[in-house]
Amino acid sequence: MRARLDKRYLDAWFLAGMTVVAVVAFRFVEPSWLNRNTLQSIVTQNGPLAIVAMAMTFSIISRHIDLSPGAMLALAGVVIGLVYRDTGSLALGLLAGLGLCVATGLVNGVLVSGLGLNAIMVTLATYIWARGLALGFTNGNPIVVDTRLTAITNHTFGGFTIVAPIVVAVFVIGWLVLSKTLFGRYTHAMGGDPVGARRAGIRVGLYTTLIFVVMGVATWLASTIVVGQLASAQPYAAPSLELDAIIAVIIGGSRLAGGEGSVGRTLLGVAFISILNSGLLNLGLTDAYYQVYKGAALLAVLSAQLLLRRLAAEEVRRRQDAEQLLAEARVYA
Amino acid sequence: MAVDVSGATAASHEAPLERARRAAEAFGTVAVAGLLLLSFGLTSSVFLEPANLRNILVQITVVGVAAIGETLVLLVGGLDLSVGANVLLGSVVAGDLVQRHGAPLWVGIAGGVLASTGIGLLNGVLTAVIGIEAILATLGTFLLAGGIAKIVLHSSWIVVDDPFFGNLVRTHVFWQLPVMVIVLFALYAVAAAVMRMTPFGRAVYAIGGNPRAARIAGLPAVRIRIVAFALAGAFAGVAGLLQIGQLGIVSSGNAAGLEFQAITAALIGGLSVSAGGVGRVERTLLGALIVGMIANYQTIRGIPPNYQQALLGGILLLAILTDRLFRGRS
Numbered sequence: 183m184r185a186r187l188d189k190r191y192l193d194a195w196f197l198a199g200m201t202v203v204a205v206v207a208f209r210f211v212e213p214s215w216l217n218r219n220t221l222q223s224i225v226t227q228n229g230p231l232a233i234v235a236m237a238m239t240f241s242i243i244s245r246h247i248d249l250s251p252g253a254m255l256a257l258a259g260v261v262i263g264l265v266y267r268d269t270g271s272l273a274l275g276l277l278a279g280l281g282l283c284v285a286t287g288l289v290n291g292v293l294v295s296g297l298g299l300n301a302i303m304v305t306l307a308t309y310i311w312a313r314g315l316a317l318g319f320t321n322g323n324p325i326v327v328d329t330r331l332t333a334i335t336n337h338t339f340g341g342f343t344i345v346a347p348i349v350v351a352v353f354v355i356g357w358l359v360l361s362k363t364l365f366g367r368y369t370h371a372m373g374g375d376p377v378g379a380r381r382a383g384i385r386v387g388l389y390t391t392l393i394f395v396v397m398g399v400a401t402w403l404a405s406t407i408v409v410g411q412l413a414s415a416q417p418y419a420a421p422s423l424e425l426d427a428i429i430a431v432i433i434g435g436s437r438l439a440g441g442e443g444s445v446g447r448t449l450l451g452v453a454f455i456s457i458l459n460s461g462l463l464n465l466g467l468t469d470a471y472y473q474v475y476k477g478a479a480l481l482a483v484l485s486a487q488l489l490l491r492r493l494a495a496e497e498v499r500r501r502q503d504a505e506q507l508l509a510e511a512r513v514y515a
Numbered sequence: 516m517a518v519d520v521s522g523a524t525a526a527s528h529e530a531p532l533e534r535a536r537r538a539a540e541a542f543g544t545v546a547v548a549g550l551l552l553l554s555f556g557l558t559s560s561v562f563l564e565p566a567n568l569r570n571i572l573v574q575i576t577v578v579g580v581a582a583i584g585e586t587l588v589l590l591v592g593g594l595d596l597s598v599g600a601n602v603l604l605g606s607v608v609a610g611d612l613v614q615r616h617g618a619p620l621w622v623g624i625a626g627g628v629l630a631s632t633g634i635g636l637l638n639g640v641l642t643a644v645i646g647i648e649a650i651l652a653t654l655g656t657f658l659l660a661g662g663i664a665k666i667v668l669h670s671s672w673i674v675v676d677d678p679f680f681g682n683l684v685r686t687h688v689f690w691q692l693p694v695m696v697i698v699l700f701a702l703y704a705v706a707a708a709v710m711r712m713t714p715f716g717r718a719v720y721a722i723g724g725n726p727r728a729a730r731i732a733g734l735p736a737v738r739i740r741i742v743a744f745a746l747a748g749a750f751a752g753v754a755g756l757l758q759i760g761q762l763g764i765v766s767s768g769n770a771a772g773l774e775f776q777a778i779t780a781a782l783i784g785g786l787s788v789s790a791g792g793v794g795r796v797e798r799t800l801l802g803a804l805i806v807g808m809i810a811n812y813q814t815i816r817g818i819p820p821n822y823q824q825a826l827l828g829g830i831l832l833l834a835i836l837t838d839r840l841f842r843g844r845s
C-alpha cells in the first residue's frame with residue numbers, strides 16, 4: 183500500500199525535484215539571485231498568481247477552465263482607478279471593482295451552467311472584451327491610485343509584505359473548502375462525472391456558477407494587491423496571468439479533464455512557476471530568451487510528467503494483477 | 516438533449532423542426548453575413564464601394580489563411596494557441612533569409628513555411644504522441660515560436676523590399692483583386708475540396724467526431740492528428756509570407772493575438788472548441804469575412820481600436836449563443 187501511494191505521487195516528487203534543480207541552477211548561473219530576500223520577493227511578486235491559481239484549482243477540478251482572470255484583473259484595476267479618480271473614495275472604487283468581478287463571474291457561470299456553453303469559449307470572449315474595455319477606458323494609459331492602500335500593501339515586516347499572510351490565508355481557506363466541505367466534494371464530483379453528479383441530486387448549476395464567482399472574487403483580490411503595489415491601475419497588467427495559473431495547476435498534477443486535483447499540488451505548481459519566472463527575470467534576459475526558456479522548460483516538465491504518470495499507472499496495474507494472482511493462488515492452496 | 520425513448524412517432528414529429536434547424540445551421544452564417552452587408556451598406560455611404568469591399572478582403576487575408584489551419588485543428592478535436600506566434604516566426608525567418616542573408620527568394624519562402632511547419636509538427640507530436648493537452652502544448656510552443664522569432668529579429672525589425680512580397684498586394688489579377696486575395700480563395704477552395712473528397716478529410720472528421728470509434732475502425736489517429744497540426748503550422752507560415760506583403764516590414768508586434776482572431780472566425784463559422792468533427796472549412800472564411808466587415812464598419816464609424824476589441828469579444832459571445840440556439844444542447 184505504501185509503495186503504491188509513493189508511485190502515485192511520482193510526478194509530484196519529480197516536480198519538487200525540478201523545483202530544487204531550478205533553484206540550484208539559477209543560484210549557480212547568478213549567485214546574487216539567492217539571498218536572504220529571495221523568498222520574500224518571490225512571494226510578493228507572485229502573490230496575485232498564487233491567489234488566482236487557487237481559484238483556478240476549483241475551475242479545473244470541475245472541468246471548467248477560466249481564461250478571464252488576466253484581463254479581468256486589468257479591467258477591475260481600471261474600474262477601481264476610475265471610480266477613485268472621479269469620486270475620491272478608494273472604498274467606493276474597491277466596491278465597484280468587486281461588483282464588476284462578481285457580476286462577470288455570475289454571467290459567465292450562468293452562461294456555462296444554465297445554457298451549457300463551453301467554458302473555454304465563454305471566458306475567451308471575456309478575455310477579449312475585458313482587455314478591450316480596460317484599454318478603451320484608459321486609452322492604454324495607467325491611472326494613478328496613490329492611497330493608503332499602497333502603504334498597506336508595500337509595508338514590510340521581516341521582508342514579507344501583507345501579500346504573504348493573504349496568500350497563506352487563501353490557501354488555507356481553499357484547502358479547507360476543497361477537502362472538508364460539501365462544496366469541495368461536489369466540485370470533485372462534478373468534474374469527475376457531471377452526469378452522475380446531476381443524477382445524484384447535486385445542484386450542478388448552482389455550484390458551477392459559484393466556482394466562476396469564486397474566480398471573480400479571487401481576481402478582484404489579486405487586482406487590489408496589484409493596484410496597491412504599483413500605486414496605479416495598469417490596463418496592460420497581468421498579460422498572461424490566466425495561462426500561468428492554468429500551467430501551475432496542471433503542472434502540479436491536477437488533470438485538465440477534471441475530477442482530480444488538490445491544493446497541495448497547486449501550491450507546488452505555483453512554487454515552480456514562481457521560481458522559474460523569478461530566476462529567468464533575474465538573469466536579465468531579453469523577452470525573447472525568457473520566452474524560449476520558459477516554453478522549453480514547461481514542455482519538458484509536462485512531457486516528463488506524462489511519461490512518469492504512465493509508468494506509475496502501469497506499476498499500479500501490475501501490482502493489482504499480482505495481488506489478484508496471489509489471492510487466487512491462496513484460494514487454490 | 517435527453518435521449519429520445521418514445522421512438523418513431525416522436526421522430527416523425529421532429530422531422531420538420533429538425534430540417535428547419537439544419538437549414539438554419541447551413542445558411543445561418545450566410546444570412547448573418549448578408550444582413551450585416553445590407554445594414555452596413557444602408558447606414559454608410561462608403562461601405563459598399565468596390566474599393567472598400569476589396570479593402571476588407573485584403574484585411575482579412577492573413578487571418579483567413581491562418582484560420583484554415585485553426586479550423587483543421589479544431590475539426591480533429593484540438594486547439595492551437597501558437598498560430599499568432601507561428602505566423603510571426605514564418606515572416607521573420609523568410610524576411611531574415613531574403614533581406615539580411617541575401618538568400619534567393621525561394622529559399623526564404625521555403626524557410627519561412629518550413630519553420631512554421633516545424634512548430635506545427637512539434638504541436639502534433641506533443642499532443643498526439645506524448646499526450647499533452649492541446650491548450651497546454653500549444654501554449655508552450657506559442658512561447659517557443661514567439662521567442663525564437665524575436666531572437667532572430669535581434670530586437671529590431673526587417674524592411675523587406677523584395678518586389679515579390681510587395682506584388683502580393685500591388686499586382687491585380689481580375690476585378691482589381693490583388694494576388695493575396697486570390698491566394699486566400701484558392702487555399703480555401705483546395706482545403707474545402709480536400710476535406711470533402713479525400714480519405715484524409717474523412718479521417719479528420721471521424722477522429723474529431725468520435726476518437727474511440729475511429730481508433731477501433733483502424734484509422735491512424737496519431738498520424739492524422741500530427742498531420743493536421745503540421746498543416747496548421749504550414750498555413751501559419753503562408754499567412755506570415757502574406758503579412759510581409761501586406762505590411763512590407765517584419766517586427767515583433769506583428770500577428771500578436773492573431774490566434775484569437777482565427778479562433779473567433781472559426782467559431783463564428785460554426786466550429787466548436789468542445790467537440791471536433793463538426794463544421795466546414797469554407798464557413799470559417801465566412802466567419803473571417805463577418806469579423807472583417809464589422810471591424811471595417813467600426814473603423815469607418817470612427818470607433819477606437821480598443822473598443823473594437825471589446826466589441827469583438829461581445830460578437831464572439833453572440834456567435835457562441837447563436838450556435839447553441841441552432842444546434843441545441845449537446
